[in-house]
Amino acid sequence: MIHRFALNGQYIVVDTYSGSVHVVDQVAYDVIGCYDEGKTRAEIIPVLLEKYAGRADVTEADLSDCCDDVEELKEAGKLWAPDTFEPLAGELKERSEGIVKALCLHVAHTCNLNCEYCFASQGKYHGDRAVMSFEVGKQALDFLMDHSGSRRNLEVDFFGGEPLMNWQVVKDLVAYARSVEKERGKNFRFTLTTNGVLIDDDVIDFANKEMHNVVLSLDGRKEVHDRFRVDYAGKGSWETIVPKFQKLVKARGDKGYYMRGTFTHQNPDFLEDIKTMLDLGFTELSMEPVVCPDDDPSALTEEDLAIVMDQYEKLAELMQERRKAGKPFTFYHYMLDLTGGPCVYKRISGCGSGTEYMAVTPWGDLYPCHQFVGEEKFKLGDVWNGVTAPQVQGQFAACNVYARPECKDCWAKLYCSGGCAANGYHATGSVSGVYEKGCKLFRKRMECAIALEAARTLGDG
Numbered sequence: 001m002i003h004r005f006a007l008n009g010q011y012i013v014v015d016t017y018s019g020s021v022h023v024v025d026q027v028a029y030d031v032i033g034c035y036d037e038g039k040t041r042a043e044i045i046p047v048l049l050e051k052y053a054g055r056a057d058v059t060e061a062d063l064s065d066c067c068d069d070v071e072e073l074k075e076a077g078k079l080w081a082p083d084t085f086e087p088l089a090g091e092l093k094e095r096s097e098g099i100v101k102a103l104c105l106h107v108a109h110t111c112n113l114n115c116e117y118c119f120a121s122q123g124k125y126h127g128d129r130a131v132m133s134f135e136v137g138k139q140a141l142d143f144l145m146d147h148s149g150s151r152r153n154l155e156v157d158f159f160g161g162e163p164l165m166n167w168q169v170v171k172d173l174v175a176y177a178r179s180v181e182k183e184r185g186k187n188f189r190f191t192l193t194t195n196g197v198l199i200d201d202d203v204i205d206f207a208n209k210e211m212h213n214v215v216l217s218l219d220g221r222k223e224v225h226d227r228f229r230v231d232y233a234g235k236g237s238w239e240t241i242v243p244k245f246q247k248l249v250k251a252r253g254d255k256g257y258y259m260r261g262t263f264t265h266q267n268p269d270f271l272e273d274i275k276t277m278l279d280l281g282f283t284e285l286s287m288e289p290v291v292c293p294d295d296d297p298s299a300l301t302e303e304d305l306a307i308v309m310d311q312y313e314k315l316a317e318l319m320q321e322r323r324k325a326g327k328p329f330t331f332y333h334y335m336l337d338l339t340g341g342p343c344v345y346k347r348i349s350g351c352g353s354g355t356e357y358m359a360v361t362p363w364g365d366l367y368p369c370h371q372f373v374g375e376e377k378f379k380l381g382d383v384w385n386g387v388t389a390p391q392v393q394g395q396f397a398a399c400n401v402y403a404r405p406e407c408k409d410c411w412a413k414l415y416c417s418g419g420c421a422a423n424g425y426h427a428t429g430s431v432s433g434v435y436e437k438g439c440k441l442f443r444k445r446m447e448c449a450i451a452l453e454a455a456r457t458l459g460d461g
Contacts, residue, residue: 002079003411004033007451008317014450016411018081019199021338022073023454027297032079041067078276081142085414089402097397100147100354102155103140104359104370105131107169111162112197113237116228117264117290117298127374128364131166135171136383140360145184157191158299159370160358164198174210174452191215193260195229196241204248213256216245220273220287227266228298246281258284258332264291264298270313278329286332289441291423300437307374309444316448319359320455334449347401350417354396368396368431371422395431396421406434412446 001016009230011029024032027048034044038126046080110129144154156177158170170192177188189212190442194203196216197411207214218241219225226236249257259282263270270287277285289308292299300308315331351357354368358380366380366387367373380389401407401418419442423435 001409001411002032002036004036004338005085005447005451006031007447008320008455010451011453012451012454013079014411014445015079015219016414017083017085018078019338019414020021020073020078020081021223021450021454022078023458027052027063028066028070030383031063031070035070035074036080041071047113085348086402087345087346089400098147099149099151099440100144100356100358101151101153102157103144103454104157104159104172104357105132105137105140106160106359106361106370106373107137107158107163107173108161108166109362110165111160111195112165112231113162113195113229114232114234115230117262117292117296131235132169132360132362134169134172134176136360136362136364138176139364140383141173141177141188143386144188145180152185153187153189155189155191158192159193162195162198163192164194164203167198167203171206174206178210188415189213193217195237196244197231197237199241199248201246202229204251207248208252208255213258214248214252215258215260216241216248218242218245218259218261218282219263220270220276220279221399222276224267224273225261228262228264256284258286258330260332261285261287262290263287263308265300265304266298268300268304268312270308271311271318274315274318274331283329284332285329289438291426291435291438293426303425305437305440312441312444312448316452319452322455333445334452336446336449336453338414338450338453347417349400350451351420353421354393354399367424368392371420372425403432404434406436406439410439410443412443415446416442 003014004014005012006029011026013024013029013032014020018367030051031044033046039047041064044067045060048058048063049060051310051341070079072148108434110125110131141156144156148154159264161179163170172189179449181188190210191213192207192211194217194262209225217229219229220234222238225238231237245259259269259277261273261277267273274285274287289300290298294375319329319331319334351369358368359367359373360383361371361373364383367375368378368380372378378392379389380392387393399418399421401413404418407413407418419434419438422437424433425431427433427435
């Protein structure tokens with residue numbers, strides 16, 4: 001399977017199963033397209049001679065040579081490579097069965113903001129407001145260590161609601177993990193996700209010492225951010241949080257962080273929000289499409305999708321321009337390694353929600369990920385007894401790119417691994433379903449990411 005596209009002056013051909021990316025001229029692009037349509041060399045040459053009539057640099061001999069090159073690439077397994085991954089789909093997850101490597105600790109099911117589009121019902125997750133005790137958090141960390149097998153690096157995300165509303169417990173849990181990780185042969189990497197309202201010098205100092213990554217929620221332009229990210233009095237939070245974010249990032253130096261924004265029907269022109277973040281001095285950026293029911297006022301429409309796809313292309317152009325000017329920035333969805341990239345397991349099985357990765361509520365209940373918390377039918381168990389609903393976990397263990405019929409003919413399936421189980425569930429009612437709008441946007445993002453990385457590799461940006 002191949003995919004051809006033209007972007008930013010480049011003609012690009014992606015081979016799905018070998019992972020090969022070819023940047024070619026227009027003639028080779030057309031030759032490959034003809035082969036993909038099932039045409040033979042004898043049929044291709046006259047068709048393209050007619051198309052390029054009048055061009056002295058496109059002769060019958062040139063086209064014949066190009067056909068030779070394409071056929072050599074096919075023989076080498078770099079075009080129309082066979083699918084060798086499908087037989088591994090079930091086997092790979094079986095190898096890691098029972099191994100947990102990451103937890104999302106919901107240290108606060110409460111929030112000091114009242115964001116209209118919040119998937120977590122303003123931090124309550126359709127339940128009662130609560131904060132996690134140190135005892136529950138400690139047991140969660142013990143559960144992770146006990147079920148991580150020989151794995152050394154363990155990931156823990158302090159999440160909410162707003163985790164800074166339970167800050168002392170966060171600090172105490174980090175201290176506990178640091179006190180036992182060496183004797184247990186583990187290395188904890190912590191992430192903090194925050195809306196920023198409660199950031200102060202203590203948070204900055206501690207986060208910059210202990211947090212491997214910090215995720216900061218900012219939707220970009222003041223008018224866009226303040227439309228949704230408001231407190232319970234309806235006041236926007238932009239002016240409160242931006243100076244705090246700037247102070248934290250400046251103090252953070254070269255440690256990991258990124259700004260995490262959401263765009264909705266109200267701002268499909270999200271590139272303007274990216275530009276605002278850049279003007280504020282932030283260079284590690286992410287803007288995510290909202291995921292909500294189609295009848296929600298925030299939901300992206302089909303008309304919005306066309307705007308968003310154009311914005312993705314313009315974003316790629318901006319990134320290339322700034323990279324050439326020595327002012328690069330990172331966009332989370334365009335991070336791509338064409339020489340290696342994710343391992344085979346990740347390409348097939350995805351994020352590992354419900355198997356390798358779980359969310360923990362303030363009460364210690366286990367869910368497949370933060371987006372399933374509050375959905376009682378997806379409760380896996382708890383941090384004391386482990387997984388007590390194997391039939392639920394089995395649904396997620398069976399999730400892979402080959403379990404989704406809609407992915408069969410998708411060129412990008414080994415980049416997205418079948419997509420997000422939560423988005424699939426909320427769109428179709430099944431964790432093995434697919435979120436069609438998300439698929440369209442993902443494919444466009446991948447085209448942009450591949451074009452950017454190809455240009456960088458070739459020295460053109």
